[in-house]
Amino acid sequence: MDCGGVLVKYVLFIFNILFVVCGILLIIFGSILVSHIQQVGSVAQTFEANSVPIAILILGCVIFIISFLGCCGAIREDTCCTMTYSVFMLVLLLAQIALVILVWTQRAKFLTYMDKVVETIWKQHTTDQKVMDALQLTFNCCGSSGAEDYYKNLQTIPNSCCGANAISCSMLEAMTKPGCKQAFNSFWDKSINIVRYAGLGVAAVELVAFIFACCLANQVRNNIRRANY
Structure with missing residues (x-):
């Protein structure tokens, strides 16, 4: 693998370490939100009020698992693992953008x-x-x-x-x-802003990681093809 491929490999690995941290932070943040409103109203009201925190928790878990897969694929230079990671990252990117748009457009309604x-x-x-x-x-x-x-x-x-x-x-x-x-509204207003802007920042990094993963998978595939000649 040439210098460019090695650079992509380790940049992708570092990106995924950051994603692991982001996933953990989302899990912690979602847990804090759930703990604040776990006793609010009836069961149905509590579930609806917790819909956004639950989505954040699930997103954090998914990011953590996919990032771990990306770390393994980058270090082992496994084409299958890296391409699977790329597909998951693309789906995750689209889902996260959809979540940010939903939070952004439905803020007043929520x-x-x-x-x-x-x-x-x-x-x-x-x-x-x-x-x-x-x-x-x-x-x-x-x-x-x-x-x-x-x-x-x-x-x-x-x-x-x-x-x-x-x-x-x-x-x-x-x-x-x-x-x-007023207090409840203020809490959620601040929390929603954190979700929106943090989500956009993470989505931008995910896009870069998706591109790098595709480049690494292509580099590894080309190396294997050359080795077979």
């Missing part, structure tokens, strides 16, 4: 749905305060739109509005907390 989830939890809080408490503790918020929601309904401010270790919670202290709609 955030609106999150508002409805919080509103549903608030409506059910008179019969099941535990879910509302979990939401308030997780996002450091109070009420649906603010602490005034409890005041309007002549209800006592729950301790969860002032933190996990609060023995009691006054209206004055609770009013410093944002409403859960």
Whole structure:
């Protein structure tokens, strides 16, 4: 293999090491998102609210597995392994671009749905305060739109509005907390931006890796062909 082929081989190997790291980071990030909303609403609401984090988790696992395959193909100079990696990388690239476009175009719709989830939890809080408490503790918020929601309904401010270790919670202290709609919306707004821009960055690197993998597979195939003459 000439110098160009060796360069492509090791660049591809380094790319896949980076992909392994990206896959691990996506798995961790998706797990954090799931852990933040795992107790939100009913089972159906929880599943729908977790749809994006679950997609991120699956994407992270797929990237990790494919990257490992790419590392093996590059180091061993295996044509079959490298071409299989190229096909998987192309499919992954297209799927990731589709996910980024979906998140980008459906952002407002998704955030609106999150508002409805919080509103549903608030409506059910008179019969099941535990879910509302979990939401308030997780996002450091109070009420649906603010602490005034409890005041309007002549209800006592729950301790969860002032933190996990609060023995009691006054209206004055609770009013410093944002409403859960605002806090939940802000959390997802920031998370979606991370998914969008990180996804575009990873997709650009995946495109380069796909091109390099094709070049390496072609180089190895040509070397085998020359060796047979």
